Amino acid sequence: MIYVIGDIHGDKEKFDSMMEKLSPTDNDTVFVLGDIINIGDSSIELLQDMMYRPNVYPVLGEHEYMAKKVFPLLAEFSSADEAHEKLQGENKELFEKWLKMKSEKTTEDFLSLDEEGKESIIDYLSEFEPFEEISAGGKSFVLCHAGINNFEEDKDLSEYDEEDFVFAKTDYSTIYFADRYLVTGHTPTAVIDRSLTGKVYSKKRHLAIDCGCGYGGRLAAVCLDKLKVYYV
Numbered sequence: 001m002i003y004v005i006g007d008i009h010g011d012k013e014k015f016d017s018m019m020e021k022l023s024p025t026d027n028d029t030v031f032v033l034g035d036i037i038n039i040g041d042s043s044i045e046l047l048q049d050m051m052y053r054p055n056v057y058p059v060l061g062e063h064e065y066m067a068k069k070v071f072p073l074l075a076e077f078s079s080a081d082e083a084h085e086k087l088q089g090e091n092k093e094l095f096e097k098w099l100k101m102k103s104e105k106t107t108e109d110f111l112s113l114d115e116e117g118k119e120s121i122i123d124y125l126s127e128f129e130p131f132e133e134i135s136a137g138g139k140s141f142v143l144c145h146a147g148i149n150n151f152e153e154d155k156d157l158s159e160y161d162e163e164d165f166v167f168a169k170t171d172y173s174t175i176y177f178a179d180r181y182l183v184t185g186h187t188p189t190a191v192i193d194r195s196l197t198g199k200v201y202s203k204k205r206h207l208a209i210d211c212g213c214g215y216g217g218r219l220a221a222v223c224l225d226k227l228k229v230y231y232v
């Protein structure tokens with residue numbers, strides 16, 4: 001089976017409960033659709049857990065996209081205050097932007113790691129794929145965090161930039177691929193359709209699975225083979 005889990009936002013407890021619920025075997029694959037970190041308070045712990053699970057594959061969200069840029073800059077500092085004081089120019093701007101992403105606890109926990117711990121997080125983030133193309137249960141799927149900016153149906157997905165996937169604005173009333181489902185997180189389904197608050201959106205060949213985990217909502221997962229939905 002192939003499962004996709006939506007935006008976790010640092011809530012390791014919900015991730016643990018979901019993994020218990022799905023109980024993937026060695027033959028199953030679990031994709032985690034980005035925005036794994038920030039807002040909640042166990043982001044670093046969550047990444048450390050995920051990196052040792054051989055069947056869990058992370059997809060890049062804008063929070064990880066930013067972490068990937070900012071963490072290498074922080075490696076030499078012992079506190080966020082020190083980093084703030086000493087970083088300059090573009091790097092300082094990047095760090096300030098990062099701090100506006102509810103990343104305080106993530107930053108603190110990252111800085112408390114030893115050198116090896118920091119390196120393993122930076123290495124892991126560099127493995128995150130901006131999109132995945134997969135088949136399951138006779139259907140085809142494109143997985144990415146936010147959607148696809150500068151979209152053209154015939155354009156190969158490898159021709160887009162990372163930014164096109166992590167910062168995309170998706171039109172959920174439009175079909176993107178005639179023969180494939182577009183699976184996204186990023187936009188809480190309550191924003192797409194208020195009546196779907198806390199539920200997966202599945203119309204017009206979309207599967208939108210951010211059910212507001214991190215904002216008091218639920219964490220959702222979908223088994224793509226059966227289009228079966230799970231919540232915790």
Ligand SMILES: [Mn+2]
Binds near residue numbers: 062185186187
């Ligand atoms: Mn996002």
